[in-house]
Amino acid sequence: xxxxxxxxxxxxxxxxxxxxxxxxxxxxxxxxxxxxxxxxxxxxxxxxxxxxxxxxxxxxxxxxxxxxxxxxxxxxxxxxxxxxxxxxxxxxxxxxxxxxxxxxxxxxxxxxxxxxxxxxxxxxxxxxxxxxxxxxxxxxxxxxxxxxxxxxxxxxxxxxxxxxxxxxxxxxxxxxxxxxxxxxxxxxxxxxxxxxxxxxxxxxxxxxxxxxxxxxxxxxxxxxxxxxxxxxxxxxxxxxxxxxxxxxxxxxxxxxxxxxxxxxxxxxxxxxxxxxxxxxxxxxxxxxxxxxxxxxxxxxxxxxxxxxxxxxxxxxxxxxxxxxxxxxx
Amino acid sequence: xxxxxxxxxxxxxxxxxxxxxxxxxxxxxxxxxxxxxxxxxxxxxxxxxxxxxxxxxxxxxxxxxxxxxxxxxxxxxxxxxxxxxxxxxxxxxxxxxxxxxxxxxxxxxxxxxxxxxxxxxxxxxxxxxxxxxxxxxxxxxxxxxxxxxxxxxxxxxxxxxxxxxxxxxxxxxxxxxxxxxxxxxxxxxxxxxxxxxxxxxxxxxxxxxxxxxxxxxxxxxxxxxxxxxxxxxxxxxxxxxxxxxxxxxxxxxxxxxxxxxxxxxxxxxxxxxxxxxxxxxxxxxxxxxxxxxxxxxxxxxxxxxxxxxxxxxxxxxxxxxxxxxxxxxx
Numbered sequence: 206x207x208x209x210x211x212x213x214x215x216x217x218x219x220x221x222x223x224x225x226x227x228x229x230x231x232x233x234x235x236x237x238x239x240x241x242x243x244x245x246x247x248x249x250x251x252x253x254x255x256x257x258x259x260x261x262x263x264x265x266x267x268x269x270x271x272x273x274x275x276x277x278x279x280x281x282x283x284x285x286x287x288x289x290x291x292x293x294x295x296x297x298x299x300x301x302x303x304x305x306x307x308x309x310x311x312x313x314x315x316x317x318x319x320x321x322x323x324x325x326x327x328x329x330x331x332x333x334x335x336x337x338x339x340x341x342x343x344x345x346x347x348x349x350x351x352x353x354x355x356x357x358x359x360x361x362x363x364x365x366x367x368x369x370x371x372x373x374x375x376x377x378x379x380x381x382x383x384x385x386x387x388x389x390x391x392x393x394x395x396x397x398x399x400x401x402x403x404x405x406x407x408x409x410x411x412x413x414x415x416x417x418x419x420x421x422x423x424x425x426x427x428x429x430x431x432x433x434x435x436x437x438x439x440x441x442x443x444x445x446x447x448x449x450x451x452x453x454x455x456x457x458x459x460x461x462x463x464x465x466x467x468x469x470x471x472x473x474x475x476x477x478x479x480x481x482x483x484x485x486x487x488x489x490x491x492x493x494x495x496x497x498x499x500x501x502x503x504x505x506x507x508x509x510x511x512x513x514x515x516x517x518x519x520x521x522x523x524x525x526x527x528x529x530x531x532x533x534x
Numbered sequence: 535x536x537x538x539x540x541x542x543x544x545x546x547x548x549x550x551x552x553x554x555x556x557x558x559x560x561x562x563x564x565x566x567x568x569x570x571x572x573x574x575x576x577x578x579x580x581x582x583x584x585x586x587x588x589x590x591x592x593x594x595x596x597x598x599x600x601x602x603x604x605x606x607x608x609x610x611x612x613x614x615x616x617x618x619x620x621x622x623x624x625x626x627x628x629x630x631x632x633x634x635x636x637x638x639x640x641x642x643x644x645x646x647x648x649x650x651x652x653x654x655x656x657x658x659x660x661x662x663x664x665x666x667x668x669x670x671x672x673x674x675x676x677x678x679x680x681x682x683x684x685x686x687x688x689x690x691x692x693x694x695x696x697x698x699x700x701x702x703x704x705x706x707x708x709x710x711x712x713x714x715x716x717x718x719x720x721x722x723x724x725x726x727x728x729x730x731x732x733x734x735x736x737x738x739x740x741x742x743x744x745x746x747x748x749x750x751x752x753x754x755x756x757x758x759x760x761x762x763x764x765x766x767x768x769x770x771x772x773x774x775x776x777x778x779x780x781x782x783x784x785x786x787x788x789x790x791x792x793x794x795x796x797x798x799x800x801x802x803x804x805x806x807x808x809x810x811x812x813x814x815x816x817x818x819x820x821x822x823x824x825x826x827x828x829x830x831x832x833x834x835x836x837x838x839x840x841x842x843x844x845x846x847x848x849x850x851x852x853x854x855x856x857x858x859x860x861x862x863x864x
Contacts, residue, residue, distance in 0.1 A: 248724040363815045393587040394751060395812045398795035402811055420725055423754070423797035427804030446801045464729035466758035468781060468796050469803070475736065476729035476758065482694050483724075 210382055210414050211237040211260070214274040218255055218438075221268050227486045230256050231438040234513075239381065242408065242415040244429030244446070246422055248483055252438040253418045257384050261299060262291050279381075297327040300375030300413075304387040306367035310359040316370050317355030323377045342373040346403060365396035369403065376407060383408070386418045401428060422462055426450060434458045437484055437494035440513060444520035454522035457495050493525070501526040503533060540575035540611075541713060541745050542599065547572045547608035549591075549598045553820065566819050568594040570769045571608070573846060576713075581739065581746040583760030583777075585753055585792075587816050591769040592749045596715040599747065600632050601625060612713070630660060633706035637718035639698035643690040649676075649701055650686040656708045675704040678741075679734060696727035700734070707738070715747045720755065732759055753796050757781050765789045768827040769819055771846065775853040785849060785860040788812075788828050826858065834859055 218230035230252040320339040343351035389397035442455040453459040463477040496506040550565040679700040764774040773786040829839040
C-alpha cells in the first residue's frame, strides 16, 4: 500500500467581504496517495480552485479565512507552517500549473530564466548547471529547438508551447505532487490532447501524484484514478473513476454526465438539462445546496444537508435519495 | 452548387486582412488570409456546423457572410440576392433577415441599457411598430426564450451568463430573422447551462423555422446540434458532409485527428482508445504553408501535398473533401 501524500480533513474557507460572508468551501475532506491521480470536477464557483490554493497556502488571509481539522503534506501538518517552510514545499515538492499560460508567465523575462528560477531557489545548482537542466526540461516537454527557445520571451510562444514551458517549470525540482488547475481550458482540442498526453507520460515516468481540476467530465475519463465531484463548496460525490461514470449516486453528477453530448452514441434526443443555476455563496440555503435544482427533491432535502456517506465500497455520495428508485434511502 | 434549396450560398469567398507597416508612409507588407476560396450552401431550416481550431477563420467566415466584413472576393447569396453587391439602405434592409449571436454574453450587451431597451433596439433601428407594440413584442420574446416578464427593467449585470445569452437570443429574434449565425454561443457558459441554451436554440429553430450557421470548436456539441458539418483549417474548408457521415466516416486526416482528440466521457472506452494526436501548432495564416495547408502536420503527407493545393471535390455523394490522399472508407 502506498503512502498518503496529502491528507485534508474538514477544510473550510470563508471570504469576509463588505457584502457579507462568502461560504466558498464547506468542510471538504480527502486523501491522496503517492502516484495517484485525483480528478476534481465542478462548475465555476464550486470551490475547486480555492481549496487547492488554500492547501498550498496561496490565499491571502484576510479576506480569506481558512480552517481545517488537519492538512498534512507527507504526514506533516502544514496549516501553521511558516512562510519559509511553505516555500520549501511550493515549487519544489509540489508543482503548480494554472489555467491561463499567458498570465502564469512573466512577459518581460526570458523563458529560460523563468525555468531556472525554481532550480536556483530550491537547489544549490550553479547558473550553468541550472541552464543545462532547463534545456533538458524543455526537451522533456517536447519543445523543438529548445536551446534557442531558452532565450525566447513568452509572447514568442504559442498557447500550447507556453503551457509546455510552465509544465517544465513545475517539474523542474522533481515534485512528488503536481496540481493542475484547468490547464487545458484555454487551449484548442488538439493541443489539449497533446498536453494531457504529455502530463500522463511524465506522471508515469516520474511516479508523481496528480490533482487535475476541471469542469470537463470527458477529459477525466481517460486520466483520473479517483474523482471528487464538487458543488457549492461541498464534495457531493467521490469514488473511483469507473463507478462515477457508470453508477453515479448523486443526481447532480448523473445529470451533469447526461447533459454532455459525446462524439459517439445515440442521437436525436434533447440534452438533459439541469434547470436553474448554482446557488449564491453568500446565503447558502438550509439543507442540500442542490435541492432547488434537483429532480428527486424531497422535504428533508430542503431542511437538512445530507452527509457524505459511503454507500458502496469506496464510493461516497451526499444525498438523501436513492436515485435508482427515486425513494429516500 | 447551384441548388435552389439553399438559403445561403457562398461562392469562392475570400477574406484577407492587410498588414501595414510604416508610420508616415504606410505600405502593405502582407495579408492575413483568414478565409480563402470557400464554397458552401446552407439549406433552409437546417443547422450547418462549422468547426475548427482557433484562428482557422471560422468566425471571420461567419461575419463575412453577414457582410460585417467586406469580402475581398467572392459572392454570398441570400436566396437570390448577392449580398456583396448591396450597399447602404439595401444592405440594411437585407440584414433584417440575418442576425448574429456572439460568444461572450458579457461583451455583447450594453451594460447601460435595460432588457427592454436592449430588445427593442433593433425594432427602433428599423422603425417597426410603436412604443406599445414594441413593448408587447419584448414580452413575447421573453416568453419565447423562457425568461420572466418581470425582467424588462433589469440591467445586464443582474443576470448570469446563461440568462444573458437568452437576452442576446431574444434580441436576435426581435426582427424575426430567417438566418442566424451562432458564433460559439455556448463556449463561455458553464457545463450545466450549455445544455439549457442548446435545447432552447433547437426548440426555437423548430418553432420559427430558423436556419442556423453554428460555429464552434466543441465537436461533441456540434454532433448533437448540426445536420451537416464542415471542418475548416487555416482559412480553407477541408471536409464537409452530413453529420453521421462526417463523424462515422471521416476521410480527411485532419478531421480524423480532430475527432480522435475529443475526449469521450467513458473511462472504459478511453482506456482502449487508439488516438492519433497531432503534432505541432496551427501555422500562421500570414504565411500559410505551400500546397495543402495541412501538410506540415499531416501523418500521411507526400511530395505532391507540399506543391499542389488539393481540389475541393465531392468524393462520395454529398461528402466533400480537399485532400490528395483521402483515407479509406470504413
